Amino acid sequence: MSQKLLLNAQELDIILHRLACQLIENHNRFEKTALIGLQPRGRFLLNRLSVILQDHYGVKDLKIGLLDITFYRDDFRRGDEPLKANSTDIQFIVEDINVVIVDDVLYTGRSIRAALTALQSFGRPASIELLTLIDRRFSRHLPIQPDYNGRQVDAIGDQKVKVMWNENDGEDAVYLLKNES
Amino acid sequence: MNELSVDHLLGIKDLTKEDIQLIHKTADQFKEVINRPIKKVPSLRDITIANLFFENSTRTKLSFELAEKRLSADVINFSAAQSSVKKGETLIDTVNNILAMKVDIVVMRHPNPGAGVFLSKHVNARIVNAGDGAHEHPTQALLDSYSIREKLGTLEGKKVVIVGDILHSRVALSNIYCLQKLGAEVMVCGPATLIPTHIKSLGVKVEYNLRKALEWCDVANMLRVQNERMDISYFPSVREYVQQYGVNKELLDSLKKKIVIMHPGPINRGVEITSDVADSDQAIILNQVENGVAVRMAVLYLIASKIQRND
Numbered sequence: 001m002s003q004k005l006l007l008n009a010q011e012l013d014i015i016l017h018r019l020a021c022q023l024i025e026n027h028n029r030f031e032k033t034a035l036i037g038l039q040p041r042g043r044f045l046l047n048r049l050s051v052i053l054q055d056h057y058g059v060k061d062l063k064i065g066l067l068d069i070t071f072y073r074d075d076f077r078r079g080d081e082p083l084k085a086n087s088t089d090i091q092f093i094v095e096d097i098n099v100v101i102v103d104d105v106l107y108t109g110r111s112i113r114a115a116l117t118a119l120q121s122f123g124r125p126a127s128i129e130l131l132t133l134i135d136r137r138f139s140r141h142l143p144i145q146p147d148y149n150g151r152q153v154d155a156i157g158d159q160k161v162k163v164m165w166n167e168n169d170g171e172d173a174v175y176l177l178k179n180e181s
Numbered sequence: 182m183n184e185l186s187v188d189h190l191l192g193i194k195d196l197t198k199e200d201i202q203l204i205h206k207t208a209d210q211f212k213e214v215i216n217r218p219i220k221k222v223p224s225l226r227d228i229t230i231a232n233l234f235f236e237n238s239t240r241t242k243l244s245f246e247l248a249e250k251r252l253s254a255d256v257i258n259f260s261a262a263q264s265s266v267k268k269g270e271t272l273i274d275t276v277n278n279i280l281a282m283k284v285d286i287v288v289m290r291h292p293n294p295g296a297g298v299f300l301s302k303h304v305n306a307r308i309v310n311a312g313d314g315a316h317e318h319p320t321q322a323l324l325d326s327y328s329i330r331e332k333l334g335t336l337e338g339k340k341v342v343i344v345g346d347i348l349h350s351r352v353a354l355s356n357i358y359c360l361q362k363l364g365a366e367v368m369v370c371g372p373a374t375l376i377p378t379h380i381k382s383l384g385v386k387v388e389y390n391l392r393k394a395l396e397w398c399d400v401a402n403m404l405r406v407q408n409e410r411m412d413i414s415y416f417p418s419v420r421e422y423v424q425q426y427g428v429n430k431e432l433l434d435s436l437k438k439k440i441v442i443m444h445p446g447p448i449n450r451g452v453e454i455t456s457d458v459a460d461s462d463q464a465i466i467l468n469q470v471e472n473g474v475a476v477r478m479a480v481l482y483l484i485a486s487k488i489q490r491n492d
Contacts, residue, residue, distance in 0.1 A: 068210065071222035071252075071482075082183040082486050085210040093218060121219035 002178055006134075006153060006161070009172035015150040019131060020052040022148050023100065024059070032126065033098045034063035038115055039086035042066075042103040044165040045133055049102065063097070065090035072114040095123035100148075104163040106132040109144035134161050134174060185483050189308040191297045192317035193358040201362055205327050207479035208472070215251060215474055225254035228485050231279050233289045234311070235261040235272075235296075240446055240470065241311050241320075245288050248477035254485075257284070272296065276304050285488055286481065289313075307484050315349050321445055322355035324476040326363055328469045329400055332441055336363035342394045343367065344426060345404035345453055348375045348415070352404060352445045357383055370394035371426060374415040391426050395433075400441040403428060403453040419452060429455040433463065441465055 007015070027033040030053070037046030043066055053059040070085040101115055112130060119125060133150040153176065155161055160177040164170070185200050193201075214222055230249045234242055242258075249256045259279065276287060288309045289297055294316035301308045312318040330336055341360050347353045347369045360367050361384060368386040369376060376387060388394040395401060406422065416422045428442065442454065442464040450456050459466060 070210070071214065071224045076224055077486060077488060084183045085207055087210060088213050117223065121214075121217045121221070123218060 002180055003162075003175045004178070005173060006176050007151060007174040009166075012172050012174065015133070016048055016052055017056070019133075019148050019150060020049055020057060023049070023053065023131070024057055026129075027098065027100075030059050030062055032096070033100065034065060034092065034094060035100050035102055035131075036065045036067050036090065036094075036115075036119070038101065038103040038111060039066055039068040039088070041105075041163065042101075044168055045104050045163075046102045047167075048165075049131075063092055065092070067101075067115060067118055069111060069114040069118050072118045074110060074114065090122055093123045094119060094125045096126050098127045098129070099125040100129045100131050102131050104132065105134045105136060105161050106130070106144070106146055106149075107136045107139055107161075109140045109142035112144045113142055133163060136161060184487065188484070188487055189297070189301045189310075190319050190480055190484060191301060191308060191310050193319045193322050193355045193362070194317070196319075196359075196362070198362045201323065201326065201359060204323055204476065204479050204483060205330060207483060208323075208327055208475045211251075211478040211482070212472065212475040215471075215478075221251050221253060223253045224482055225249070225252040225485050228252075228285045228488070229255040229257070229283060230286045230288060230481070231284045232256065232258045232311075233276065233279070233287055233291075234259065235289070235291045236312070238290055238311070240473075241290065241318075244470070244473040245309075245311060245320075245477055248474050248481060249288075251474070252478055252481060252485075254286075254481070257282075272300065273303050276300060276306075280304055280306050286484060307488060309480060309484060312351055315351050315354075317355045317358075318351040319355050319359075320473070320477055320480060321352050322359035323480065324469055324473040325352075325356055325402060325443060325445070326359045326365075327476050328443065328465050328472050329365075329441070330363075331468065331472065332465055333399065336360060336365045339365045339400065340398045341365050341367050341400045341402060342370050342388070342398040343402045343404060344370045344391065344394065344428070346375045346406050346415075347371055347380065347404070348377050349407045350404050352402075356402060357385055361385075368394055368397060372416050372422070391428070392432065395428070395436055395440060398440055399438075400443060401428065402443040402445070404445065405447065405449060406452055423452055427452060427454065428458050430457045430461070433458060433461075439463055443469060446470070 037043045050062055050064050066089045068086040068088045070083050129147040131148040132146045135146050135149045135152045136155050137152050158179050162175045164173045166172045186197055187195050286307045288311050290311040291313050294314035296313045297308050297310035343353050357367050368388055370388045444466045
């Protein structure tokens with residue numbers, strides 16, 4: 001397994017600030033907007049974005065939540081690995097608000113499909129957008145595209161994109177992992 | 182560990198501590214689900230579950246049915262009163278007939294101890310025991326321990342007394358196994374006639390004095406006096422039972438600490454516990470009912486996740 005650095009800490013920081021600014025451009029003071037991170041890995045990106053929005057751009061009363069999609073996945077009883085549920089924490093009804101789904105890597109689009117279904121359990125949002133840090137284009141199984149995107153990556157088949165966060169993995173970086181052949 | 186070590190839920194005796202903890206953790210997520218505006222997830226939409234109740238039940242059946250429906254499973258119900266069992270059909274034949282309609286999981290309550298084990302060896306479906314005679318009632322023990330964990334944070338080192346008719350109670354046996362596996366100390370308390378002779382071999386304490394038992398414990402699980410299972414008189418009169426083993430507010434208030442009161446239902450108000458105790462803030466009886474749905478969802482979800490789809 002070899003790994004190639006796609007983004008270092010500084011590049012990641014620039015991208016996070018850009019994504020935050022793009023969100024402000026469309027959502028202004030976030031009165032009617034909620035950011036919802038997908039468990040387990042979307043949580044870190046969500047936390048970073050919410051810190052930047054509040055500390056650097058003075059956004060107040062930002063509504064954030066965490067959504068676990070385990071019970072909505074379409075591969076239940078299909079894989080070798082049993083699915084493990086994480087906690088969901090959404091303390092508000094999403095009725096008539098603009099939801100931005102936040103996740104680190106967009107790959108096949110199936111998680112986002114599950115998240116769209118799961119969100120319906122919390123009400124009828126006015127709109128739903130998608131923010132991802134890495135978009136693995138050319139590998140989509142469903143017609144799903146991000147509205148806000150950090151970096152597009154052309155990764156094929158057995159390659160993996162690994163997003164590392166300082167608070168969890170010890171460094172801020174994005175790697176492309178490939179099998180040596 | 183993300184998977185149960187068993188294929189069927191026949192009794193707590195077969196489960197490991199990790200199994201019970203996995204069920205509790207999964208139930209945490211389902212408890213969040215059933216408090217959403219829309220209380221349903223699509224996980225089991227391609228699973229069919231048959232609820233076979235060869236013995237009367239209201240709350241367990243409702244709780245299972247609700248759990249199944251909130252997981253989007255297809256549900257069929259069968260109760261002995263209106264079935265061919267009365268016409269002389271055997272258990273295996275009845276169940277095989279139902280399975281021929283492509284059922285994946287059977288939830289069964291049966292008056293004979295071991296009915297679930299027997300069935301699991303003879304039919305090709307996953308079995309969840311919803312009570313077999315005076316043997317086990319695993320989901321009740323799982324929801325009882327879940328409710329204690331929710332209230333006290335952990336079971337480790339906690340002292341639980343089970344009061345009442347231990348002899349006829351499947352809830353007592355399953356609870357003893359479950360609580361001990363999770364590291365709690367268990368005591369049983371009741372009239373000598375309703376305590377099985379060899380209960381000490383399970384490693385539980387026995388106490389015949391209710392006040393002493395309550396002073397010892399953190400949690401008291403009050404069992405119902407099961408008049409329908411009593412073939413002879415085990416105590417002279419209900420009045421005497423109430424005087425010796427009924428919990429009332431004065432008794433609770435005279436204890437040094439605030440203990441948690443549980444009851445698996447249905448309550449005989451004024452017998453095991455008085456109304457003011459049942460409705461007090463020390464009682465978590467209705468929490469047990471709510472948790473019952475979440476715990477049963479977790480059990481069904483985890484059992485179903487081991488049925489590999491082969492299309």
